[in-house]
Amino acid sequence: MVNETVQTLTIAGTDSGGGAGVMADIKTMQMRHVFSAAVIVAVTAQNTIGVQDFMPIPKKLIDEQFASVADDLKIRACKTGMLADVATVEAVVENLKKYDLGTLTVDPVMVAKGGAHLLSEDAIKTVREQLLPLADILTPNLPEAEELTGLKIANKDQMIDAAKKLQDLGVKNVLIKGGHQTESKESADFILLESGKSFWVSSPRIDTVRTHGTGDTLSSCITAEIAKGADVETAIRIGKKYVQATIANGIQVGHGHGPLNHWATFEGDGE
Numbered sequence: 001m002v003n004e005t006v007q008t009l010t011i012a013g014t015d016s017g018g019g020a021g022v023m024a025d026i027k028t029m030q031m032r033h034v035f036s037a038a039v040i041v042a043v044t045a046q047n048t049i050g051v052q053d054f055m056p057i058p059k060k061l062i063d064e065q066f067a068s069v070a071d072d073l074k075i076r077a078c079k080t081g082m083l084a085d086v087a088t089v090e091a092v093v094e095n096l097k098k099y100d101l102g103t104l105t106v107d108p109v110m111v112a113k114g115g116a117h118l119l120s121e122d123a124i125k126t127v128r129e130q131l132l133p134l135a136d137i138l139t140p141n142l143p144e145a146e147e148l149t150g151l152k153i154a155n156k157d158q159m160i161d162a163a164k165k166l167q168d169l170g171v172k173n174v175l176i177k178g179g180h181q182t183e184s185k186e187s188a189d190f191i192l193l194e195s196g197k198s199f200w201v202s203s204p205r206i207d208t209v210r211t212h213g214t215g216d217t218l219s220s221c222i223t224a225e226i227a228k229g230a231d232v233e234t235a236i237r238i239g240k241k242y243v244q245a246t247i248a249n250g251i252q253v254g255h256g257h258g259p260l261n262h263w264a265t266f267e268g269d270g271e
């Protein structure tokens with residue numbers, strides 16, 4: 001009898017260009033040696049240049065996908081990514097409450113690197129009020145943290161204030177990603193844990209346009225490590241090292257914001 005394989009779930013949108021969304025999630029899970037199922041909530045026509053179109057999946061089919069996964073698999077940790085609109089966020093919230101899908105990481109995807117809106121304006125309130133209270137870990141980038149808190153974030157002190165405010169909204173552990181601080185030599189993320197402990201994880205900023213899917217990759221790696229049994233701090237530290245390696249060892253695909261190198265490895269990695 002073999003041990004049951006560690007199983008995870010991504011709840012997100014597809015990227016036809018292969019770099020972000022569910023595609024980045026599954027590649028990351030595979031590289032981190034966990035099995036990943038997928039509930040597709042939106043389909044995008046997308047490449048490295050931009051998002052040409054997208055369509056949310058009807059609620060009935062979202063419900064059926066959740067049921068199919070939950071009836072058969074044993075999901076230890078799951079994550080959300082692109083959630084498109086109010087109806088989709090509400091459908092996902094309903095299913096997350098209905099089934100035990102383990103530790104939940106919410107990556108509150110709002111705007112793609114190319115500028116396309118992947119979450120409607122009115123759905124931000126739904127995410128804040130209905131999804132955040134369910135999140136074990138929340139991983140907003142700077143503009144997303146600003147939208148969710150209503151705070152302006154222009155420096156490290158303001159990242160700390162925003163993390164505290166997000167905890168007040170019901171999130172247990174908060175990771176604010178600093179990838180959008182393009183004027184800084186460092187890419188520094190701030191973490192505030194449920195215990196009250198806080199710390200920064202920082203890496204040299206790499207000057208490249210190949211950063212399509214960095215947020216998806218980080219949150220998926222964290223989800224994978226949690227599923228394998230890591231504590232939140234360890235999972236985040238591994239996630240940061242992995243995403244850094246995937247950016248630093250770039251691959252050449254497409255003509256715009258290129259995808260990451262999910263094959264990348266880093267020093268000291270146990271996998």
Ligand SMILES: Nc1ncnc2c1ncn2[C@@H]1O[C@H](COP(=O)(O)OP(=O)(O)OP(=O)(O)O)[C@@H](O)[C@H]1O
Nearest residue numbers: 141177178179180187204205206212213214215216
């Ligand atoms: N140029 C870079 N060099 C090094 N690290 C980076 C760079 N850009 C992003 N990162 C890191 O990648 C991770 C994701 O951060 P980012 O702020 O880009 O998320 P995001 O905007 O949600 O990503 P995406 O929307 O592309 O999925 C963070 O750990 C961040 O520090």
Ligand SMILES: Cc1ncc(COP(=O)(O)O)c(N)n1
Nearest residue numbers: 013014020021112113212213
């Ligand atoms: C389906 C989907 N999910 C998430 C992203 C965010 O990634 P990025 O900001 O790198 O475009 C995306 N572009 N598409």
